[in-house]
Amino acid sequence: MIHPFDLQARAELAAQGLTGLRDAGRQGLMYFLANWRTRPPRADHCLWDCGDGSGRHLDALTLVRSIVRPGSSAAMPDEGERELEAWMMRLLGKDGLTWLIDEPFAHPWGVEMLLESYDPKDTFAEINWAQRGTLLGLTSRFQATGEERFLHAGQRLVDGLLAVAVKHPDGLFYPEGYYRGSGWRRQQPGLYPGIEEYNAAVLVPAIRFYRASDYAPALELAEGLARFALRHSRGYLPDGSLYPGEGAGKGQGTLDHFHTRTNFLLGVLDLGLETGRRELISWARQSYERAKTWGTDFGWFPEGMGHRHGETCCTTDLIEAALLLGRHVDRAYFADAERFGRNHLIETQYLSLSRLEAALSRLPEDNSPTPREGRYSTTAGVTASQVGAFAARSTLNDAFHLDVTAMMQCCNAAGARALYDLWRYATDEQALHLRFSIETPALRVVSHEPARGQLDLTSRRTGPLAVRLPGGVAYAVVVGGGQVHSLEARGGYAHLEVHAGEQLSLHYALPERSAHYEVGTPGKVLACTGHWRGETLMSIDPQGEFYPLYNRAADPPPVEPALPLGIPIASLDRG
Numbered sequence: 001m002i003h004p005f006d007l008q009a010r011a012e013l014a015a016q017g018l019t020g021l022r023d024a025g026r027q028g029l030m031y032f033l034a035n036w037r038t039r040p041p042r043a044d045h046c047l048w049d050c051g052d053g054s055g056r057h058l059d060a061l062t063l064v065r066s067i068v069r070p071g072s073s074a075a076m077p078d079e080g081e082r083e084l085e086a087w088m089m090r091l092l093g094k095d096g097l098t099w100l101i102d103e104p105f106a107h108p109w110g111v112e113m114l115l116e117s118y119d120p121k122d123t124f125a126e127i128n129w130a131q132r133g134t135l136l137g138l139t140s141r142f143q144a145t146g147e148e149r150f151l152h153a154g155q156r157l158v159d160g161l162l163a164v165a166v167k168h169p170d171g172l173f174y175p176e177g178y179y180r181g182s183g184w185r186r187q188q189p190g191l192y193p194g195i196e197e198y199n200a201a202v203l204v205p206a207i208r209f210y211r212a213s214d215y216a217p218a219l220e221l222a223e224g225l226a227r228f229a230l231r232h233s234r235g236y237l238p239d240g241s242l243y244p245g246e247g248a249g250k251g252q253g254t255l256d257h258f259h260t261r262t263n264f265l266l267g268v269l270d271l272g273l274e275t276g277r278r279e280l281i282s283w284a285r286q287s288y289e290r291a292k293t294w295g296t297d298f299g300w301f302p303e304g305m306g307h308r309h310g311e312t313c314c315t316t317d318l319i320e321a322a323l324l325l326g327r328h329v330d331r332a333y334f335a336d337a338e339r340f341g342r343n344h345l346i347e348t349q350y351l352s353l354s355r356l357e358a359a360l361s362r363l364p365e366d367n368s369p370t371p372r373e374g375r376y377s378t379t380a381g382v383t384a385s386q387v388g389a390f391a392a393r394s395t396l397n398d399a400f401h402l403d404v405t406a407m408m409q410c411c412n413a414a415g416a417r418a419l420y421d422l423w424r425y426a427t428d429e430q431a432l433h434l435r436f437s438i439e440t441p442a443l444r445v446v447s448h449e450p451a452r453g454q455l456d457l458t459s460r461r462t463g464p465l466a467v468r469l470p471g472g473v474a475y476a477v478v479v480g481g482g483q484v485h486s487l488e489a490r491g492g493y494a495h496l497e498v499h500a501g502e503q504l505s506l507h508y509a510l511p512e513r514s515a516h517y518e519v520g521t522p523g524k525v526l527a528c529t530g531h532w533r534g535e536t537l538m539s540i541d542p543q544g545e546f547y548p549l550y551n552r553a554a555d556p557p558p559v560e561p562a563l564p565l566g567i568p569i570a571s572l573d574r575g
């Protein structure tokens with residue numbers, strides 16, 4: 001059984017979940033979607049298998065493999081990963097873009113909203129998530145391997161995205177949700193509400209690719225898309241809050257799609273940090289604060305604004321934004337990253353097949369017909385393939401909510417990426433920001449939370465070390481070298497002097513508190529009370545009915561980390 005706070009064991013299992021659901025009859029093409037409520041659960045091919053899923057999975061696999069324990073079976077790529085990588089590369093085509101394949105299941109989605117006029121005989125490149133996922137995958141692959149084929153494919157993709165972008169005095173934009181083999185059918189913005197942010201999805205990997213490669217056109221692309229979207233977006237009210245549109249059927253377009261919004265603010269933040277543009281950082285920080293009000297302080301965020309079910313992709317975006325804000329703007333933001341990470345992110349990863357099967361048996365059965373007579377679906381081993389995966393659409397107290405139960409693999413990739421981020425950015429040379437058990441060449445940390453407030457620290461360097469304490473904790477006690485002394489926290493951190501080879505323990509309080517939570521919209525509200533110990537949400541009332549979350553053991557043993565052999569990858573910034 002995996003220790004609930006063991007990031008390395010979770011990373012190992014996540015790698016398994018990312019390669020487990022593929023189609024042997026289609027060269028290992030992934031199934032992006034699954035229906036949990038058929039008996040047995042059924043996975044379906046769809047357009048997001050192509051480009052979005054394949055790219056995100058390669059990105060996440062590259063990251064998690066680099067932090068597993070030495071000797072782990074997940075340290076090296078497997079057959080599944082090679083097939084996914086082949087798909088990511090195979091889909092690259094005309095103009096360097098990633099294209100949808102000519103299969104009935106991969107036809108464009110949302111054609112009434114996202115296209116000027118739909119001709120199924122054309123060819124289609126989904127211009128937002130597919131390009132984003134693929135550039136993300138190419139970037140991490142290039143960072144990890146240095147192989148030129150990933151660099152060149154990334155450069156061609158950036159060139160293509162620049163070439164097909166409509167040039168406007170306010171920047172760059174894509175007028176429709178899909179670019180076609182025959183080109184755009186319109187040249188004006190405003191096809192549907194929210195298109196500016198939705199179609200700027202590639203902003204995040206464009207900046208990451210620029211950082212990894214110094215390829216200046218990637219920054220030009222990011223700048224152009226951000227500038228246009230910031231000017232033309234209708235997604236913000238005059239006070240800076242996120243405007244979700246007028247509601248279903250009233251022309252909200254994609255304005256209420258929360259991952260679109262969190263991905264965009266993350267991209268603007270990253271662009272501001274990369275270019276030193278304080279107005280962008282300031283805007284992103286404000287939007288981050290506004291976005292947080294749609295979720296909870298333990299890291300649950302909705303799939304759509306006002307929903308009772310969430311999406312892991314949004315949790316990851318906001319963990320990454322909190323880490324960047326903590327690293328570059330104000331260390332106080334690390335508290336958000338820790339609460340989001342040690343609670344809803346890891347709590348919604350499936351660790352046990354029996355527990356997942358028990359939950360599925362409690363879900364009401366869905367007897368609706370299989371799409372396309374089952375020609376693009378499978379029921380073989382779907383549940384087992386998702387051990388290590390993340391509950392895509394959890395609610396506050398349950399991995400499932402009947403409002404929407406379908407599985408989305410984007411969330412598996414996002415969840416795995418966030419596990420890596422927590423490990424990678426828990427510490428820098430001078431400080432420990434997140435109190436997980438981790439090990440780097442400079443520092444080994446054994447965390448006893450949530451059993452007690454205790455960190456066992458072994459430093460391999462001499463100098464100052466600041467350690468972030470749980471919110472509201474003002475004192476810590478250091479035990480080491482036969483001495484005991486107390487420390488007063490400054491700015492939320494205890495400041496120590498460490499010596500190479502020395503071991504010491506830091507002890508601090510884990511204050512207990514309860515908090516009330518309410519999400520949804522009138523008539524569709526979910527209300528809970530959460531019970532905290534320090535920054536760990538220990539339990540929640542009432543309990544969920546299918547896959548109850550937050551029954552956390554009061555006294556788990558500490559996790560012993562091991563120094564990974566993988567080369568650290570800068571998944572967020574230049575650090």
Ligand SMILES: [Zn+2]
Nearest residue numbers: 311313410411
């Ligand atoms: Zn997702």
